[in-house]
Amino acid sequence: MAVYTEVPDGELNTFLAQYDLGNVVACKGIAEGVENSNYLLRTTLGTYILTLYEKRVAREDLPFFLGLMEHLAAKGLSCPTPIHARDGQTLHELCGRPAVIVSFLEGMWPRRPTERHCQQLGAALADLHLKGRDFTLSRANALSLAGWQKLVEATKDRADEVEPGLGKVIVDELAFLNAHWPKDLEIGVIHADLFPDNVFFLNDRLSGLIDFYFACTDFLAYDLAVCLNAWCFEPDHSFNITKARLMVQAYQSVRPVPSVETAALPLLCRGSALRFLLTRLYDWLNHPPGAFVKPKDPREYLRKLRFHQGAASAGAYGIG
Numbered sequence: 001m002a003v004y005t006e007v008p009d010g011e012l013n014t015f016l017a018q019y020d021l022g023n024v025v026a027c028k029g030i031a032e033g034v035e036n037s038n039y040l041l042r043t044t045l046g047t048y049i050l051t052l053y054e055k056r057v058a059r060e061d062l063p064f065f066l067g068l069m070e071h072l073a074a075k076g077l078s079c080p081t082p083i084h085a086r087d088g089q090t091l092h093e094l095c096g097r098p099a100v101i102v103s104f105l106e107g108m109w110p111r112r113p114t115e116r117h118c119q120q121l122g123a124a125l126a127d128l129h130l131k132g133r134d135f136t137l138s139r140a141n142a143l144s145l146a147g148w149q150k151l152v153e154a155t156k157d158r159a160d161e162v163e164p165g166l167g168k169v170i171v172d173e174l175a176f177l178n179a180h181w182p183k184d185l186e187i188g189v190i191h192a193d194l195f196p197d198n199v200f201f202l203n204d205r206l207s208g209l210i211d212f213y214f215a216c217t218d219f220l221a222y223d224l225a226v227c228l229n230a231w232c233f234e235p236d237h238s239f240n241i242t243k244a245r246l247m248v249q250a251y252q253s254v255r256p257v258p259s260v261e262t263a264a265l266p267l268l269c270r271g272s273a274l275r276f277l278l279t280r281l282y283d284w285l286n287h288p289p290g291a292f293v294k295p296k297d298p299r300e301y302l303r304k305l306r307f308h309q310g311a312a313s314a315g316a317y318g319i320g
């Protein structure tokens with residue numbers, strides 16, 4: 001349940017009066033998502049998403065996230081665009097939280113991603129990377145090596161409660177990645193969390209990308225590694241090489257991937273697997289008992305990490 005902040009009618013009306021969006025017709029909390037409070041807002045002029053940022057999104061990062069969505073939408077990428085109020089600003093305050101209204105995207109995220117979904121996702125990811133090239137702001141990836149180090153410190157002593165031996169696995173994997181992480185791949189704006197629940201399809205055509213709140217400046221190929229992990233494993237935990245090949249080929253048809261990037265994919269997949277293993281592990285160990293939001297299973301990403309540890313080259317992914 002992702003409505004942490006209830007918005008009383010009076011406060012909503014005062015908030016909306018700052019915009020040229022008409023009057024409130026309905027405002028319903030959206031159950032999906034775990035980070036922020038999201039409402040489906042219908043006004044006399046249209047349908048929008050109202051987001052109140054909760055603790056996990058740092059206020060100083062909001063100009064990057066909002067500016068990026070506006071930049072990409074202006075270039076024709078289908079993603080939410082923040083709406084400007086009459087004062088020209090997109091970011092305001094509601095119920096003591098930073099809050100924005102963004103455009104509503106049609107579509108549903110795929111519960112069972114198919115080969116066609118993976119293919120379209122690959123092309124859309126490359127399009128995002130190209131359209132982000134001239135975005136002028138940057139934001140370091142807080143969840144790369146230095147961030148993983150902090151998470152390893154915070155979880156390693158209790159990790160074996162989740163899976164025997166896990167503490168040693170994360171310590172050893174971080175040491176390996178510190179020693180081998182690439183240094184000279186192309187850097188640019190990446191989404192960094194483009195899981196199926198952040199990608200909408202309408203009549204089997206990709207209709208939009210959402211949730212840019214982990215976006216940052218990092219290796220473009222790392223984003224592809226995040227997607228290979230999030231889209232190409234089956235419910236029985238096997239890696240679907242056909243989905244991977246289709247995703248990467250579609251990506252390549254929009255943004256050709258230099259061979260150094262292809263060669264680095266197994267390593268980048270290890271890094272991305274460790275990233276989601278660690279954030280899930282942290283949340284698993286630290287969620288309050290009885291909390292509404294069920295933490296995601298860290299062991300899913302331990303399995304993915306083990307797969308990548310065994311992959312000698314991009315050939316294991318049907319690539320290269």
Ligand SMILES: Nc1ncnc2c1ncn2[C@@H]1O[C@H](COP(=O)(O)OP(=O)(O)OP(=O)(O)O)[C@@H](O)[C@H]1O
Nearest residue numbers: 030032033034035036038049080103104105210211
């Ligand atoms: N622009 C949009 N158009 C249509 N629906 C949206 C839009 N933004 C969010 N939603 C809906 O709200 C849900 C939650 O959004 P989102 O994934 O951004 O949540 P979050 O709590 O910020 O992030 P997370 O997924 O990381 O928990 C989405 O699954 C979708 O149903």
Ligand SMILES: N[C@@H](CCO)C(=O)O
Nearest residue numbers: 193195276279280296
């Ligand atoms: N996509 C993340 C959670 C939200 O960012 C995960 O599956 O662990």
